[in-house]
Amino acid sequence: MNLTVATPHTIGRPVYTALLPCRPDSVCRARQFVSSVLTTWGTGTLVEDLELVVSELLTNVIDHTVCAMAQVMIERCPDGVVRIEVADNSYVQPRMQEGDAAAESGRGLFLVAALxxxxxxxxxxxxKSIWAELKTLGNATSAASQVPTSENVQ
Structure with a gap:
């Protein structure tokens, strides 16, 4: 059994990282990791949305790469922003698929963009690393009323 250790970073903004094997059971572990970090920070209002985002990002790595490990990072940024990032050693870029709204797969990045x-x-x-930033309720209107954007800058 692999042990995942959440590693806090003590310099700069609050950041935690976890190294996870690229296996389906790691998605649950990533969700638990995100939930515990957000609870520690007192930003529990983002738990459901960030759990779904990390699930989609990690599932993309598991389904579309041959990577053995992925790193999940969660960072508390200024102005009530929380950043989630999933990094892997594949160069395959994620892309939104055109597809049927009723399809069982292929909508992960649409969910990430919407949330x-x-x-x-x-x-x-x-x-590469795929990232998403969410704002706490005190700093943004609901994600559904925002126009989702994809920015290829860090």
């Missing part, structure tokens, strides 16, 4: 304030993908020398 987040903004999201995007950053290429690195070692692979």
């Amino acid at each position: 987040s304030w903004r999201w995007g993908c950053v290429e690195h020398d070692w692979g």
Whole structure:
């Protein structure tokens, strides 16, 4: 059994990371990780949305890459923004699929876009990271009333 340890970073903004194997059971562990960090920070209003976002981002890595491990990072940014990021060593860029709204798969990035304030993908020398930022209720209107954007900047 692999042990996942949430690692806090002590310099700069509050950040926690977890290294997870790219297996379906890791999605549940990523959701639990996000929930515990948000509860620690007192931003529990974002738990459901961020759990769904991390589920979709990690599931994309599991389903569309051959990576053995993925890193999940959650960061508390200024102005009530929480950033979730999933990094892997694949260079395959995520893309929204045109598809049927009733389909059982292929809508993950649409959900990420609908729930987040903004999201995007950053290429690195070692692979990529896909990120999404959500605002706490005191700092934004509901995600449904926002226009989702994809920004390829960090």
